[in-house]
Structure formats: C-alpha cells, structure tokens
Amino acid sequence: MISEKLKNQLIGIVGAERYKDDIETIIAHSYDAFVVESKADAVIFPVSTDEVSQIVSLANAHDIAITPRGEGSNLSGGTIPLKGGIVLSFTKMNKIVEINTPDRYAIVQPGVINGDLQKALAREGFFYPPDPSSFTFSTIGGNVGENAGGPRCLKYGVTSDYLLGMEVVLPSGKVIRIGSRNVKDVTGYRLTSLFCGSEGTLGVITEITLRVVAKPEAVKTILAVYNDLDDTARTVSDIIGSGFVPAAMELMDKVVVNHVEDAAQLGLPRQAEGILLIDVDGDKVAVERQMVRIIEKVRANGAIEVKEAKNDEEREELWLARRSAHGVLSQLAPNCMTEDATVPVSKVPTMIKGIRAILDKHHVKAGVLAHAGDGNMHPV
Structure with a gap:
C-alpha cells in the first residue's frame, strides 16, 4: 500500500495531474492482452528520466513494486501489476529524439509507437525491421521489454538484433547508459541483450538507440x-x-x-x-x-x-x-x-x-x- 506521505512525495515529483489513483485509471491499467488482471495502487505518468529515477528510488526505499507499461498490447501478461504498487505508464515519454540516417540509428523514448517510428523513417527512405502485428499501437519500450519480432523477423531478426544502446534506471534509482550509437561495439558485456526481453524486471528503460535499415528497392x-x-x-x-x-x-x-x-x-x-x-x-x-x-x-x-x-x-x-x-x-x-x-x-x-x-x-x-x-x- 502507498501511504499518504509517500503519495504526497510522488505527487511532488510529477504533479497531481500525472499521479492517478482513481478507480477508472486503476482498472484501465490492470490488464493487457493476456487473461489475468491485477490492480495497482497508483498509475504515474513520468515525462523524463529524472522523474523515473526519483520515483523508482522512492519505491525501492518503501518496498513498493513497480510495473513499467507502454500500451499494454502484449500477450504474456508482462504489464500486469501482480504485486500492486505503481504502474509507470510511458505514454507521455513518446518523443522521437533523433533520426540519423548517415550513421543509421534512431533514438527514441520508450512510449514511441512502433508504427509512428516507421512512418518517420519512411520519409527518410529507411525502416525499422521488427514489426509485431501490434506495430500500429505497441510501443518501442514494450517491444524491447518483450523482445518482439513480427513477420519480418524471418529475414531481418528480432528487436535484440537492432538494439545499439539504451538508458536504464536501475532499482536503486541510479541511471546508467549501456551500448552506444555505433554499429560495431564489442567492448565488454552486451548488456543491451540482457535487458531486452526482461519485461522490466532488471530496470526501467527510458531511452533506446536503434539500428535502422535502408528501405529495399x-x-x-x-x-x-x-x-x-x-x-x-x-x-x-x-x-x-x-x-x-x-x-x-x-x-x-x-x-x-x-x-x-x-x-x-x-x-x-x-x-x-x-x-x-x-x-x-x-x-x-x-x-x-x-x-x-x-x-x-x-x-x-x-x-x-x-x-x-x-x-x-x-x-x-x-x-x-x-x-x-x-x-x-x-x-x-x-x-x-x-x-x-x-x-x-x-x-x-x-x-x-x-x-x-x-x-x-x-x-x-x-x-x-x-x-x-x-x-x-x-x-x-
């Protein structure tokens, strides 16, 4: 349970308009495309990595569970708050930060819709190969959390094959950057692959750098x-x-x-x-x-x-x-x-x-x- 004191601290981070504990919002975030449902105590809509870091740090100190969520389109129950606590909704962190076609990468926030990124890249003559059937409404953050594939993965591979780097908030609230913007980055452990498919269990991803590909002729x-x-x-x-x-x-x-x-x-x-x-x-x-x-x-x-x-x-x-x-x-x-x-x-x-x-x-x-x-x- 979230105490009144903790609630006020969380509101102090994001404002009352982005801290929701009304029953309508709670129920709307209690399920995804799987068949199980479970209610959180609050749903919070951060707009920056700094806000996510502060929220995670507070939740950790008070032993409150956190469930990151995109659009809730997954079929595995990955966004269901089984232990209550806080649902972190990334629908407001939905900016395409950069598209760099000469160096073949794009940087996005986790709430960017896969299909919106595809449209932006198409204007530049490029595309992002992973294309789950839900690409018109699923988020890149969710795709990373589930290591999504799609019909094109037969030839092009899955999400983990296109991850160059990411910004992650660890359970302590510490912010780290892993990987890089380079196609070749072979120094040390490939931590992007560790976080890809982890469904938010290792940390909260707040920015993603993706490899993009020129559209075929x-x-x-x-x-x-x-x-x-x-x-x-x-x-x-x-x-x-x-x-x-x-x-x-x-x-x-x-x-x-x-x-x-x-x-x-x-x-x-x-x-x-x-x-x-x-x-x-x-x-x-x-x-x-x-x-x-x-x-x-x-x-x-x-x-x-x-x-x-x-x-x-x-x-x-x-x-x-x-x-x-x-x-x-x-x-x-x-x-x-x-x-x-x-x-x-x-x-x-x-x-x-x-x-x-x-x-x-x-x-x-x-x-x-x-x-x-x-x-x-x-x-x-």
Missing part, C-alpha cells in the same frame, strides 16, 4: 491458396530448405481465414484449408527472380491458386488480413488464449498436424496462425 507479395493444410505446411519447409529467405512467410488456416473474412470482408478464399502470405524484398531484379522460383515451389506443393499483389494498396490489404487476425479472434469469446511455440522449420508440417490433433482430441475451437518461415506457431 522492391517488394513483391503473393497469397498462395491450398485445399490441404498439410500442403501449406510442407511448402514452408520446402522453400526455406531450398535456401530462399523471404522477408516474411505467414500461415493462416481455414478457421482464421473465415473469421477474418467475416469481420473485414477482404475477399479472402473461404474454401481454403490454408493460405500462405509471402513477401520478398531487395534488389528489383533479384526479387523478380526469387519470386518466380518461390511461386514454382508453391505450385509444386499443391497450391490451387496464387494471387500476386499488383500495387502497394493490394499488398497492404493482404497484410491487413494477417495483422487483424488476433483482434478478430479475440472478440469471439470472453477469453482468448494464444500459444507461442517455435520448432525447426523442417518440423512445421509435423507441428501443424500435432496442433490439429490436440484440438480435435479435446474438442477445442481454435485457429492456427504462424510466422511459418521461422517455425513460430500461434494457435489461438
């Missing part, structure tokens, strides 16, 4: 349609086993396809038992050549139809189907459980069969989503 997207889910899965292992590395390769089964089509009416093939959404990017000539070979693989593995996006609008429409899938499925029942398991790509067909067998055995209704190219399965 060309992107091609296809939708491959199958009347057999096993054929869909086999295509994945065949493409990857042949040495191709698409930018993204996503799988959706019939359950997912039909519920997304019910909600969004995108013209998805309702009769399909499985579909693959495949992106290839890079040099224009290389992209054309690689996509021809991938389409050959797709057809050889039983695809009954292959649709190629003719322009950016069609491409975005296809990706809207994938990115909206979890949101659509989560509205079908009071509780929605999402599993997150990864297997070697060669085992994707076996994994898909195993998932369906388990669901059938226990009479559980679920759809199967997958970052199929890297073997990452999401039964929902």
